[in-house]
Amino acid sequence: MMQRKLIAGLLAFVLLFASQTLGQEIEKPKDFRTTDGGTFSLGMRTTGSFFGVDGNPGFGFGGQFRIQLLRWLNTEWFADYITTSIGDLGKREDYHIGWSVMFYPFKFKQKWFQPYLLAGHCFDYTKVTPYSTATQDNSDKIQDRWSAAAQIGLGTHFHIGNRFDIGISGQYMFHLGKEIHADIIDNSGVRELHVETHKGNILEGHLLVTVNFNVKIADLWKSKKQ
Amino acid sequence: MEIKKAVIILLMFPLFVMGQDSTKNKYPKRVLDNGMLSGGLTFAVGFGNSKTQNIYVQGYAEYMFQKNISVRGDIFVFINSLGENARLKMNHQLLVFSAYHIPTNSPIDPYVGLGPGLALTRLTDGGGLDSVSGNLEQKIGVNPFLSFNFGLRYYAPKWFHMYIEGAYVLGRHLSNSETFDMSELRLSFGLGFNIDVLAKRKRK
Numbered sequence: 001m002m003q004r005k006l007i008a009g010l011l012a013f014v015l016l017f018a019s020q021t022l023g024q025e026i027e028k029p030k031d032f033r034t035t036d037g038g039t040f041s042l043g044m045r046t047t048g049s050f051f052g053v054d055g056n057p058g059f060g061f062g063g064q065f066r067i068q069l070l071r072w073l074n075t076e077w078f079a080d081y082i083t084t085s086i087g088d089l090g091k092r093e094d095y096h097i098g099w100s101v102m103f104y105p106f107k108f109k110q111k112w113f114q115p116y117l118l119a120g121h122c123f124d125y126t127k128v129t130p131y132s133t134a135t136q137d138n139s140d141k142i143q144d145r146w147s148a149a150a151q152i153g154l155g156t157h158f159h160i161g162n163r164f165d166i167g168i169s170g171q172y173m174f175h176l177g178k179e180i181h182a183d184i185i186d187n188s189g190v191r192e193l194h195v196e197t198h199k200g201n202i203l204e205g206h207l208l209v210t211v212n213f214n215v216k217i218a219d220l221w222k223s224k225k226q
Numbered sequence: 227m228e229i230k231k232a233v234i235i236l237l238m239f240p241l242f243v244m245g246q247d248s249t250k251n252k253y254p255k256r257v258l259d260n261g262m263l264s265g266g267l268t269f270a271v272g273f274g275n276s277k278t279q280n281i282y283v284q285g286y287a288e289y290m291f292q293k294n295i296s297v298r299g300d301i302f303v304f305i306n307s308l309g310e311n312a313r314l315k316m317n318h319q320l321l322v323f324s325a326y327h328i329p330t331n332s333p334i335d336p337y338v339g340l341g342p343g344l345a346l347t348r349l350t351d352g353g354g355l356d357s358v359s360g361n362l363e364q365k366i367g368v369n370p371f372l373s374f375n376f377g378l379r380y381y382a383p384k385w386f387h388m389y390i391e392g393a394y395v396l397g398r399h400l401s402n403s404e405t406f407d408m409s410e411l412r413l414s415f416g417l418g419f420n421i422d423v424l425a426k427r428k429r430k
Contacts, residue, residue: 044322044323044324044341044342045342046341046342046370046372059370059371059372059397059398060342060370061342061343061344061370061371062342081344081368081370082370083368083369083370083398083400085398085400085405088404088405091400091401091405129402131354131402131403131404132353132354132355132356132363132402132403133354133355133403134352134353134354134355134362135355136354136355137354137355137356137357138354139354139356139357139402160295160326161292161293161294161295162292163291163292163295164291164292164295164324166324211340213297213323213324213340213341215291215297215324
């Protein structure tokens with residue numbers, strides 16, 4: 001039942017996407033770069049995670065949509081799945097879902113370059129899996145946690161044509177949740193991964209660098225400026 | 227004998243169609259435009275870092291929503307891995323990327339693209355001990371990757387294009403036991419289909 005609802009929802013989304021895209025294609029092309037707001041865009045992203053608590057860089061897959069509210073204010077709603085190898089002895093998986101508000105403080109004459117500042121919130125699920133070996137089953141040592149996060153950063157869009165942009169952003173994300181600590185221990189010449197969860201909430205952070213592309217699909221409320 | 231004939235006809239059919247297309251309608255300088263929906267089905271071979279070859283069935287769908295820019299989705303169904311160091315039993319992949327089609331005044335369409343993907347991967351050997359069954363178990367991993375794409379197409383104006391393309395896929399298999407580098411250079415070629423879904427509206 002749940003799966004059917006999910007498939008129906010996805011189909012409705014695809015149909016909406018297609019109708020909006022095709023419907024606006026033939027009219028005089030809109031210049032979404034100079035909009036006063038109302039632009040809905042959809043895109044994909046890849047995210048690198050650096051300087052996390054485990055010290056290893058992670059790598060992710062995700063997507064986002066944006067609803068621009070004003071000429072100088074945009075919102076981004078995103079989801080990411082990031083995996084990190086912990087010294088080839090285990091892995092960390094991070095699921096992020098959240099939003100950011102993007103501020104465009106500068107107005108340039110040229111339209112292709114649009115830097116922004118961003119800040120927002122995020123909800124996360126983290127799971128750390130120590131690898132099992134041929135002689136030891138470590139599946140009972142998997143630890144996980146839910147956390148809330150806040151992020152701040154900066155980035156830029158590079159507009160290519162009226163309806164497409166690629167972008168890069170860097171943001172620092174603070175997570176508030178119980179601590180999951182993964183340590184690599186040398187046990188008589190054998191490297192082992194110890195995963196521990198500590199009681200009580202802590203703040204831990206990581207730097208996220210995201211490369212994304214976006215297609216501007218629709219003008220949700222007809223903006224004055226085109 | 228019958229099978230041979232069928233294979234020859236199948237292989238030659240697109241050439242006849244493309245040939246007729248190009249003689250009746252002289253090629254426009256640029257056949258690509260917004261509204262072009264294309265797709266194709268072919269085989270792909272990935273050359274891994276550890277001297278392995280991975281074989282896939284590849285399907286793709288692409289929509290050009292703006293002049294020179296398209297968004298494309300690819301599915302790779304893993305068939306087999308060959309080579310002395312081949313260790314992948316599963317490597318199905320889903321990829322979404324945007325492509326920039328370099329403008330040319332010809333039916334030749336070079337393009338470059340970049341995008342993220344997700345892979346379902348599993349190893350053939352190794353693995354971790356499952357204390358319940360007492361066996362070594364290789365679990366399926368869901369792993370993100372990044373793909374750098376490039377290719378060359380040759381369009382017959384209305385329906386078909388032939389293409390040769392490549393991609394460098396950057397990613398690692400992470401699962402329940404050990405990591406494995408699944409990065410590879412992937413090559414494929416074949417025949418694709420294209421249709422201008424906005425043609426009627428453009429004529430109005």
